[in-house]
Amino acid sequence: MAYQIKKAAVLGSGVMGSGIAAHLANIGIPVLLLDIVPGKVTEEETAKGLTLEDSVVRNKIAAGALQKLLKQKPAPLTKKSNLSLIEAxxxxxDLDKLKDVDWVxxxxxxxxxVKKGLYEKIDRVRKPGTIITSNTSGISIEAMAEGRSEDFKKHFMGTHFFNPPRYLKLLEVIPASTTAPEVIEFMTRFGEDILGKGVxxxxxxxxxxxxxxxxxxLLITLREMEKRGYSIGEVDSVxxxxxxxxxxxxxRTLDVVGLDTFMHVAKNVYxxxxxxxxxxxxxPPFMKKMIDNGWIGAKAKQGFYLKKGKEILELDTDTFEYSPAKKLKTPSIEMAxxxxxxxxxxxxxxxxxxxxGEILWNILSPTLLYSAELNGEIAVDIVAIDNAMKWGFGWQQGPFEVWDAIGVEKSVAKxxxxxxxxxxxxxxxxxxxYETFYKExxxxxxxxxxxxxxxxxxxxxxxDLKLYKKKHGVIKKNSGASLIDLGDGVALLEFHSQSNSIxxxxxxxxxxxxxEVEKNFKGLVIGNQGKNFCVGANLGMILMExxxxxxxxxxFIVRSFQNAMMKIKYSSKPVVAAPFAMTLGGGAEVCLPxxxxxxxxxxxMGLVEAGVGLIPGGGGNVGLYTKHLKGLPKGVHIDYQFVANKVxxxxxxxxxxxxGVEARENNFLDFADGISVxxxxxxxxxKQAAIALFDMGYKAPQREKxxxxxxxxxxxxxxxxxGMFLSGFISEHDLKIAKKLAFVLSGGKVPYGTLVEEQYM
Known part of the structure; x- marks a missing residue:
């Protein structure tokens, strides 16, 4: 059977359920979001003449969750209009509507x-072949599937997202013994290619x-802190x-997760x-007492940490009093x-x-041993364990990669x-x-x-650019960037300066x-695999000058930057920019042409130079202005002032x-540009985009006024x-910068509608 997911349903509209629904909407999949009917009407609803028979009351739990999506930080939706894809x-x-969805x-x-009771109802209305998954964080998948039809069991598994679903990479796929192999394969590929997850x-x-x-x-760390008399701040500092x-x-992680939530997760294993x-x-007893006190973390505004004014206080788990947070200071930290x-x-x-060294050894060694003990029991191999910890908990190295780093033989001897x-x-x-769990x-x-x-x-x-360069080498490099042959006639320019600054x-x-690309390649990709694509120009160098x-x-620096951007724009071979994460100032200017x-x-993405008292100097002003003009419909009257004001x-x-979606709405991207989930x-x-442009007979754009x-x-x-200055919203220097920016964007002392060239602006 060829599986595809055109529509999905999420059952449960809590923070996690609504977050999953939002992520599906972000990738264009319509979603049915269902929850329970409230037990009674409110006084306000009664005053409006509403009863439990009215749909606005019956759907209000799921509908309320949708409204909360618009206010949450960080935003679950890539753009607010995605909310229209979710039906409450x-x-x-509405359970009978599940017959029209491909994934529940x-x-x-x-x-x-409670879950099994709901599955019984789903089984009665679902169409054959509908994939059913649970986002359970730990209940047995086998136990949940008991008593269901053969087709249900064949299409049932766990899909455990991490919160918030839009941002955290990990998706654990947990098959039951009855799950069909082709369903596992489909959901794995769907999770990676469509949902954008690390599966x-x-x-x-x-x-x-x-x-x-x-x-x-985490629990080993808590016990080690208590046993050896470290403070909360000292532990967090290392x-x-x-x-x-x-x-x-x-x-801080425990405060963000919530001690009440953490208690349930720990109890499930206990x-x-x-x-x-x-x-x-x-x-530990002190954590139980904190939960009893309601000191459960960020959502209670009090947990292991308490903010008073601008000061961060830490809890003393013996006295239950707060004091200024401390940091551990030892010679090894400076050496590291x-x-x-x-x-x-x-x-x-x-x-x-x-x-x-004492606390880190006493935390890491039992965690590494525990990971090794569970290899084969909780996962098929160490790669799955390492990836799960990197993608779900934000570790840069998984347990077995850490073990390789500290030396397996040396650590085992200790x-x-x-x-x-x-x-x-x-x-x-x-x-x-053998000396390591991994080798190259x-x-x-x-x-x-x-x-x-x-x-x-x-x-x-x-x-993986690191491995790719080892295998294929580089064409040329300097301290700031490398040119790499990506194969299939495409080259890659990789930034690797500090913070990828230009x-x-x-x-x-x-x-x-x-x-080089104009002579020997089909196209060029500008990208890298650093923390951010590019945080802007090297301001330290500019400040010194x-x-x-x-x-x-x-x-000379500004002219060189502008000329390089024009070289990108008017290259006879297609240049594709591949931005991600922070793409600011000069980073955005590299993308625009x-x-x-x-x-x-x-x-x-944004042109943020005004924040440091500058205006864009690498062609960003003209680039964003012309991008806005390009996005306007042809053959209609255009108010150029409206465009200039927006820019x-x-x-x-x-x-x-x-x-990236909002970057498109802000006209940094146009609708022909692509977004990778x-x-x-x-x-x-x-790379594929560069090849496609070349194969379509790409020609450099003509210079136009x-x-x-x-x-x-x-x-x-x-x-x-x-007006902003007089209202106190911007400073005198901000006003000075705004005047310079307005002069550039307006084209200066010329009549309205004057046609100018890029070099003029």
């Missing part, structure tokens, strides 16, 4: 009997993979970015395990900061003979000295004379499967890359899109800026 309803009146996702209360296949065990190991690690974990570290393992999953690469930093810290029992899986690695050979990555090394499976759409080295490589009054040097933009769905507002307020596929998608608003437009924009 209720279980009593259950996201109701974590109670086996791991998990086994049907308590809390699956990420929550099982993550919860264990369990966050210092070791490749999120900035929220341990206790109830299904025994012995020493079970003891770990029992909450001097190391290159995360692996060397972690290794330095873990073996340090100080309080940092574990043996301390009386730990070494899992057979780990011992077999050492017995074979011929630019391919392999993992240890318990017997030997096996090739890490990779989706063909995932291009300086003379990158400008030099842009010029070289376009020349300005402080030294090097006006001619500044003029490209023949095509293939943006990640999570692209935060002026965008640049003067340093407006940044909250998604899966960021891991971005380079591949951009365009209309400006002139004197009258300048006065209009200036009037708005002065």
């Amino acid at each position: 309803g209720n279980f009593d009146d 996702i259950e996201v109701i209360v974590e109670n086996l009997d 791991v296949i998990a086994k049907d065990t308590p809390n699956f993979i990420a929550n099982r190991i993550g919860t264990y690690g 369990t966050g970015t210092l070791i490749g974990r999120p900035t929220s570290a341990t206790f 109830d299904k395990t025994e012995g020493e393992e079970q003891k770990v999953f029992e909450l 900061k001097q190391q290159k690469g995360l692996a060397n930093k972690v290794k330095t810290l873990v073996y340090a003979d100080d309080r940092t 574990m043996n000295e301390e009386g730990y029992e070494i899992p057979a899986f780990v011992q077999s690695l050492l017995d074979k004379g 050979e011929d630019s391919e990555r392999y993992f240890f499967n318990g017997a030997d090394y096996q090739l890490v499976p990779v989706n063909e759409k995932v291009i 300086g003379p080295d990158i400008i030099q490589m842009i010029n070289f890359a376009v020349d 300005a402080q030294d009054d090097n006006i001619f040097e500044l003029d 490209a023949a095509h933009i293939q943006a990640s769905m999570e692209t935060y 002026f507002e965008s640049i003067a307020t340093a407006k940044v899109s909250t998604s 899966n960021a891991d596929h971005l380079i591949y998608d951009a 365009f209309p400006v608003t002139g004197d009258s437009g300048y006065a209009t924009m200036l009037l708005g800026a002065e």
Whole structure:
């Protein structure tokens, strides 16, 4: 059977259910969102003459969840109009509508009997072949499928999203023994290609993979803190970015998750395990007391941390009093900061003979051992475990990658000295004379499967630039960028300067890359796999030149930048920009002249120079203005002042899109440009776009004049800026910058409608 999902239903409209519905709407899939009928009407509803028979009352729980989506931060929707793709309803009146959907996702209360009762009703109305999944965070998939029809069982599995669904990459797919292999294969591919997720296949065990190991690690950390007298702030200062974990570290993470939620996750494993393992999953007394007090974290505005004014206070779990948060300061922290690469930093810290080394060793060693013990039980291999922790908990390295970093043989020797029992899986690695769980050979990555090394499976759409360069080399590089042959006649210009900021080295490589591509390639992709695409120009360099009054040097830098952007625009071969994450200032200016933009769905793009007292200097003003003109319908009267005002507002307020979709609405992208839901596929998608443009006979655009608003437009924009200044919304310097920007966008002292060239603006 060929599966496809044209419409979906989400059953349960809580934070998770509505978030999943929003993510489906973001990718264009219509969604039916159902929840229970309220038990009674409110006084306000009664006053309006409404009863429990009115649909507005019966659907209000799901409908209310939709309205909350518009207010949530971070935004679950890539644009507010996506809300129109979600239809609210209720279980009593609308369950028969499930016959028209291709996928039903259950996201109701974590109670086996309640879930089974709902599945019985679904089974009666669903059409054969409809895929049914549960977003349970730990209830047995096998148990939930009991008693259902054969076709239901064949199409039933767990699909565990992580919150918030739009932003967190992990999707755990948990098949039952009765799930058809082709359904598992379809949902895996659908999860990666359409939902944009990192999919791991998990086994049907308590809390699956990420929550099982993550919860264990958090509870081990709590016990270690209590046992050895560390403060909450001290623990967080060394369990966050210092070791490749999120900035929220341990206790800020718990505050964000909510201690009440964490309690249920831990209890799920506690109830299904025994012995020493079970003891770990029992909450420490101080956490139980916090829950009893209602100090459950961010949603209660009080948890392990409490904000008073501008000061952050930490809880003393002995006295239950708050005091200013402290940080751990040891020699090993300073030593680690001097190391290159995360692996060397972690290794330095873990073996340090100080309080940092003590706590990190005592946290990491049991977590690594626990991960090894569960390999094969909760996941098919270590790759699934490592990916689950990276994609679900935001770790930069999974447990087995951490183990490789600190040295397997060295760490096991220390574990043996301390009386730990070494899992057979780990011992077999050492017995074979192997040193690491992963190895690279011929630019391919392999993992240890318990017997030997096996090739890490990779989706063909995932291009790992680090491995790719090792295998294919580079055409040319300098400190700021590298030109790489991507194969199939396409080259890639990769930025790798600090923060991917644009300086003379990158400008030099842009010029070289376009020349090289025009001679020897079909097209060029500009992209990278850093934290952000590009955060702008190298402002430090510009500041130094300005402080030294090097006006001619500044003029040369700006002209060089502008000329490089024009080289991109008028290249005889297509140039495709592949932005993602922060694409600010100069980063946006690199994208605007490209023949095509293939943006990640999570692209935060804007010309933000006004925020640092500048106006765009790399062609961003003319680029965004002409993009707005290009997006207007042909053959109708156009108010150029309206266009100029929109661009002026965008640049003067340093407006940044909250998604790639919003970047399109802000005219940084046009409707021919593409958006990749899966960021891991971005380079591949951009490469395909370059090939497609070449195959269609791409020709460089002709240089054309365009209309400006002139004197009258300048006065209009200036009037708005002065009003903002007089109202106290902008500073005197902001007004000065706004005047300069208005002069540029208006075209200066010319009549309204004057046609000008790009170089003029």
